[in-house]
Amino acid sequence: xxxxxxxxxxxxxxxxxxxxxxxxxxxxxxxxxxxxxxxxxxxxxxxxxxxxxxxxxxxxxxxxxxxxxxxxxxxxxxxxxxxxxxxxxxxxxxxxxxxxxxxxxxxxxxxxxxxxxxxxxxxxxxxxxxxxxxxxxxxxxxxxxxxxxxxxxxxxxxxxxxxxxxxxxxxxxxxxxxxxxxxxxxxxxxxxxxxxxxxxxxxxxxxxxxxxxxxxxxxxxxxxxxxxxxxxxxxxxxxxxxxxxxxxxxxxxxxxxxxxxxxxxxxxxxxxxxxxxxxxxxxxxxxxxxxxxxxxxxxxxxxxxxxxxxxxxxxxxxxxxxxxxxxxxxxxxxxxxxxxxxxxxxxxxxxxxxxxxxxxxxxxxxxxxxxxxxxxxxxxxxxxxxxxxxxxxxxxxxxxxxxxxxxxxxxxxxxxxxxxxxxxxxxxxxxxxxxxxxxxxxxxxxxxxxxxxxxxxxxxxxxxxxxxxxxxxxxxxxxxx
Amino acid sequence: xxxxxxxxxxxxxxxxxxxxxxxxxxxxxxxxxxxxxxxxxxxxxxxxxxxxxxxxxxxxxxxxxxxxxxxxxxxxxxxxxxxxxxxxxxxxxxxxxxxxxxxxxxxxxxxxxxxxxxxxxxxxxxxxxxxxxxxxxxxxxxxxxxxxxxxxxxxxxxxxxxxxxxxxxxxxxxxxxxxxxxxxxxxxxxxxxxxxxxxxxxxxxxxxxxxxxxxxxxxxxxxxxxxxxxxxxxxxxxxxxxxxxxxxxxxxxxxxxxxxxxxxxxxxxxxxxxxxxxxxxxxxxxxxxxxxxxxxxxxxxxxxxxxxxxxxxxxxxxxxxxxxxxxxxxxxxxxxxxxxxxxxxxxxxxxxxxxxxxxxxxxxxxxxxxxxxxxxxxxxxxxxxxxxxxxxxxxxxxxxxxxxxxxxxxxxxxxxxxxxxxxxxxxxxxxxxxxxxxxxxxxxxxxxxxxxxxxxxxxxxxxxxxxxxxxxxxxxxxxxxxxx
Numbered sequence: 001x002x003x004x005x006x007x008x009x010x011x012x013x014x015x016x017x018x019x020x021x022x023x024x025x026x027x028x029x030x031x032x033x034x035x036x037x038x039x040x041x042x043x044x045x046x047x048x049x050x051x052x053x054x055x056x057x058x059x060x061x062x063x064x065x066x067x068x069x070x071x072x073x074x075x076x077x078x079x080x081x082x083x084x085x086x087x088x089x090x091x092x093x094x095x096x097x098x099x100x101x102x103x104x105x106x107x108x109x110x111x112x113x114x115x116x117x118x119x120x121x122x123x124x125x126x127x128x129x130x131x132x133x134x135x136x137x138x139x140x141x142x143x144x145x146x147x148x149x150x151x152x153x154x155x156x157x158x159x160x161x162x163x164x165x166x167x168x169x170x171x172x173x174x175x176x177x178x179x180x181x182x183x184x185x186x187x188x189x190x191x192x193x194x195x196x197x198x199x200x201x202x203x204x205x206x207x208x209x210x211x212x213x214x215x216x217x218x219x220x221x222x223x224x225x226x227x228x229x230x231x232x233x234x235x236x237x238x239x240x241x242x243x244x245x246x247x248x249x250x251x252x253x254x255x256x257x258x259x260x261x262x263x264x265x266x267x268x269x270x271x272x273x274x275x276x277x278x279x280x281x282x283x284x285x286x287x288x289x290x291x292x293x294x295x296x297x298x299x300x301x302x303x304x305x306x307x308x309x310x311x312x313x314x315x316x317x318x319x320x321x322x323x324x325x326x327x328x329x330x331x332x333x334x335x336x337x338x339x340x341x342x343x344x345x346x347x348x349x350x351x352x353x354x355x356x357x358x359x360x361x362x363x364x365x366x367x368x369x370x371x372x373x374x375x376x377x378x379x380x381x382x383x384x385x386x387x388x389x390x391x392x393x394x395x396x397x398x399x400x401x402x403x404x405x406x407x408x409x410x411x412x413x414x415x416x417x418x419x420x421x422x423x424x425x426x427x428x429x430x431x432x433x434x435x436x437x438x439x440x441x442x443x444x445x446x447x448x449x450x451x452x453x454x455x456x457x458x459x460x461x462x463x464x465x466x467x468x469x470x471x472x473x474x475x476x477x478x479x480x481x
Numbered sequence: 482x483x484x485x486x487x488x489x490x491x492x493x494x495x496x497x498x499x500x501x502x503x504x505x506x507x508x509x510x511x512x513x514x515x516x517x518x519x520x521x522x523x524x525x526x527x528x529x530x531x532x533x534x535x536x537x538x539x540x541x542x543x544x545x546x547x548x549x550x551x552x553x554x555x556x557x558x559x560x561x562x563x564x565x566x567x568x569x570x571x572x573x574x575x576x577x578x579x580x581x582x583x584x585x586x587x588x589x590x591x592x593x594x595x596x597x598x599x600x601x602x603x604x605x606x607x608x609x610x611x612x613x614x615x616x617x618x619x620x621x622x623x624x625x626x627x628x629x630x631x632x633x634x635x636x637x638x639x640x641x642x643x644x645x646x647x648x649x650x651x652x653x654x655x656x657x658x659x660x661x662x663x664x665x666x667x668x669x670x671x672x673x674x675x676x677x678x679x680x681x682x683x684x685x686x687x688x689x690x691x692x693x694x695x696x697x698x699x700x701x702x703x704x705x706x707x708x709x710x711x712x713x714x715x716x717x718x719x720x721x722x723x724x725x726x727x728x729x730x731x732x733x734x735x736x737x738x739x740x741x742x743x744x745x746x747x748x749x750x751x752x753x754x755x756x757x758x759x760x761x762x763x764x765x766x767x768x769x770x771x772x773x774x775x776x777x778x779x780x781x782x783x784x785x786x787x788x789x790x791x792x793x794x795x796x797x798x799x800x801x802x803x804x805x806x807x808x809x810x811x812x813x814x815x816x817x818x819x820x821x822x823x824x825x826x827x828x829x830x831x832x833x834x835x836x837x838x839x840x841x842x843x844x845x846x847x848x849x850x851x852x853x854x855x856x857x858x859x860x861x862x863x864x865x866x867x868x869x870x871x872x873x874x875x876x877x878x879x880x881x882x883x884x885x886x887x888x889x890x891x892x893x894x895x896x897x898x899x900x901x902x903x904x905x906x907x908x909x910x911x912x913x914x915x916x917x918x919x920x921x922x923x924x925x926x927x928x929x930x931x932x933x934x935x936x937x938x939x940x941x942x943x944x945x946x947x948x949x950x951x952x953x954x955x956x957x958x959x960x961x962x963x964x965x
Contacts, residue, residue, distance in 0.1 A: 097529055197528075229531050230533050230765050311561050314571065314572025315528065319567045357758035362759075
């Protein structure tokens, strides 16, 4: 097999056997990028010279010599980090994010920085200042967003695996659109230190991988308490690979009726229902459940997330780093810098967030939003008293066309309707491939299945996802590039 | 008829808490370092960085809260205060909005009346909340723009807000003195207004006496000493009274004190005020403070000014006022007690500190802590007075020499031969010489003019170059010249 096609698991074996192969693996990926990335633009920058060939003493490092790509909103010491925004062009952080540090300690090579919606604001990877990323299955389509670059890189085999970040679905929706595995861990499972903040109470870093097994390997490396992040949980990290290869007999899966209602694409519905049958056949028990407050999730999200974002983005003011529109007047410098530096979607969200926090509106929007968020959380608590997992589609549709929704922000926001509530509730959720949508004319597009679990029970997700994956092996199908 | 007005004043005091590191990162909180020496991604607000609360800061804040008789919040929560300014690296300040660490307390302030009589007044403390300090803009000597020093960004601050219970600028001054004393006793802050470790903004309005509603308030900023606060308030009360008397309406605004012109001027009106868009800081999870922890802190509180004041009165027999003066400044009180430790007489020590030592220090603009005459040396001098080695008069000449040379009193007495003459023979010879030379006074005294005795004692003192013991001379002269 070509080296670039390797999973983390396979690469581990190759490098362990022949350490020299790490260099060849990097060359193979670099060559692959040269061949296909001009069509996809999954990367905003990569560095084939970063490799440190494994030394014998590093033999315990789980990612020894393995290149990992990361979304460009995780800061890398001495390596430009831009969040897909003009306002951060040229910003070279003086420190590594905790996840980057952990990857390096595990022996990984930080190989490339992946494209993303500007500051993770978007569901299509079209708002990046570097231009849109394309879907490897059909370059006329979006890869999803905001971690679209990471998902497209993994799907097109220009990355062995990648990290994304998920505030309202930004790992899962692109994973679903690109036919790869994407996990948003429990809020607090992975340190946010060094992740450029969007919605601080929602953001979470997670793996985007070719297989469920790889996601477990990568989560093992990045999970855990971090003294630099007060919101990270001081809860022991289990070996997530220990949940793989188990059966699902006796596992109780809830199917929220609200996830199979109006607005769901029929092909997506069919594939998700087929997946339910597979899991049933494997011995899982499926019951219908209800999450009545889910209908408010998108609305609540666009109050809470934008409020936090408007504050988080205040620091991009031209004073210390990034773009500065020189002006002798301070006020004008602020206005011009932010006017030139931010794209339309970033401006829209800053305005919305500023509005909902304004004197006289705070109670009606932000405070009410927090209250409804609590109700949504309680919805999940109630359902999880009866079931181990919740299953549904990741996205209401397969990937849409580039430009199709850019003029209709609300329709764009609705593409996260099934993913947002996991962020509001802080629970772990994974998207795994469950088939393809076919119209007989255009190339088939992947469809994703979403599995959600109680806080810190990523293991249960791995158990079911691994069993389903082994029964279906959708990952064997590759886009034709 | 002339309306009589009263002023209504509330103060907001920002105190830098004395911790080794900053409130949300491990950087040093030290003052006076190279610009931007004490910075890291967190206090620079770099993208991706996150705050982590320094536990020591909370402990100090609880200490202050307890000393100010406040209720300590069971839950600690932080909020973001959003505004743009180059010294604020994240464009928001992490502060506490609706759940301050301490609230609903009070401070007893001593108001000095006529003849040094002290009366107590209880001033309510609305709240005390934690926040991070901002950086500092540097303009001097820089062409085309300004520089920013972020050393101060993230230094812990406690903002202490009083109720509008103060009625005169003098009361406001006295409140600051009392508050500073408590903070010094707690050893939580340097309280140095010049270095900015203590800052004060004032809110002031006026109303006609008898009125219970509050008038329109004006906030004044930019005062760099307690006296400046008092002066700015006095100016502002006068300005507002004049305005009201001439039929103008007071505008709610923020005004700045100009020290050199001794006046306030408008900075911004209410309409231009910021909307800070406070909301809960999502990067810091709210947490509870164990009541045991609060109890432990309570037990560890040191003796506070009021308790020490009472102790100085009962233990050392000092007057109400003397004990107050000595205890209103912790270092002064410590100095006094260090003298007592060195076996100096308490009352004499109190007098010597308040009259002689403070006069010398004030003249040289020296703080008591930096006094060239250390407590053990002042005690040495006072002991010499107590055992009649030197007279009070000579001692008053010795102290400035000690001040100048940093030598001990004993050394100076030895070097200059200032030991008091108590040898009766020497004194009697001197008295005889004086009697012979002052026949007129002698006959006056014999005739019953008692004031002549004073003159003659003075002459003997002169004869002995001031070294005679005046009490002994008095006895000798009275014996030699009985009144007829």
